[in-house]
Amino acid sequence: SQQGEEDPQALSIQEGENATMNCSYKTSINNLQWYRQNSGRGLVHLILIRSNEREKHSGRLRVTLDTSKKSSSLLITASRAADTASYFCARRRAGGGADGLTFGKGTHLIIQP
Amino acid sequence: EADIYQTPRYLVIGTGKKITLECSQTMGHDKMYWYQQDPGMELHLIHYSYGVNSTEKGDLSSESTVSRIRTEHFPLTLESARPSHTSQYLCASSDGTYYGYTFGSGTRLTVV
Numbered sequence: 001s002q003q004g005e006e007d008p009q010a011l012s013i014q015e016g017e018n019a020t021m022n023c024s025y026k027t028s029i030n031n032l033q034w035y036r037q038n039s040g041r042g043l044v045h046l047i048l049i050r051s052n053e054r055e056k057h058s059g060r061l062r063v064t065l066d067t068s069k070k071s072s073s074l075l076i077t078a079s080r081a082a083d084t085a086s087y088f089c090a091r092r093r094a095g096g097g098a099d100g101l102t103f104g105k106g107t108h109l110i111i112q113p
Numbered sequence: 114e115a116d117i118y119q120t121p122r123y124l125v126i127g128t129g130k131k132i133t134l135e136c137s138q139t140m141g142h143d144k145m146y147w148y149q150q151d152p153g154m155e156l157h158l159i160h161y162s163y164g165v166n167s168t169e170k171g172d173l174s175s176e177s178t179v180s181r182i183r184t185e186h187f188p189l190t191l192e193s194a195r196p197s198h199t200s201q202y203l204c205a206s207s208d209g210t211y212y213g214y215t216f217g218s219g220t221r222l223t224v225v
Contacts, residue, residue, distance in 0.1 A: 030210060031210070031211060033213055033214075035213075035214075035216075040201075040219075040221070041218055041219065042119075042203055042205075042216035042217050042218045042219050043156075043203070043205075043214070043216040044216070045213030045214060045215065045216075046213075048211065048212070048213050050211065088155070088156070090214075092210065100146050100158040100161050100171055100172070101158075101214065102158075102172070103148075103155045103156040103157075104155055105153075105154060105155045106153075106155065108153075
């Protein structure tokens with residue numbers, strides 16, 4: 001996809017372990033956001049990191065951003081069964097052009113009890 | 114509890130019918146968006162609005178149209194539904210560039 005990719009596409013871990021998901025992109029960004037989507041539902045906003053920030057925390061979530069490598073990672077610590085969902089990164093492009101976030105295909109995370 | 118509401122949640126309709134998917138938000142957000150998502154795939158922006166009487170097409174070409182007569186309401190219309198329109202349609206709103214989107218629960222449309 002020209003918009004970037006999440007990696008891995010699917011991840012299965014045991015409850016209590018940490019889960020790491022990565023996101024790469026190709027264009028300059030204003031900010032990058034992570035969302036969670038439970039099966040068949042809408043997306044829930046998790047965290048936003050601006051292009052001039054390198055790391056951000058929210059509860060059990062840690063997001064990093066490396067603009068030189070055009071990549072971001074989402075770490076979920078001490079995973080729980082309720083964390084089972086798809087996780088999407090979304091980029092807000094810098095500069096002009098159509099508004100709106102650009103989403104990747106997501107990482108499907110399964111937490112085994 | 115959702116602050117952005119989409120109806121219907123599920124819709125199965127015959128080819129050639131006109132349909133309107135409703136989206137309403139109670140947060141007073143100026144910016145609203147429609148995304149299309151096939152199962153297990155990424156979201157594609159099909160329409161967005163900066164405020165009343167403002168509508169723009171997104172990255173993905175769509176035969177649907179939208180209107181924004183009131184701040185809280187952003188309906189999407191398909192004049193003649195086709196099986197290729199079968200998908201999930203997600204509505205979202207935002208308070209600005211440095212704020213996340215609030216999404217509705219989506220409408221899963223099946224055209225038979």
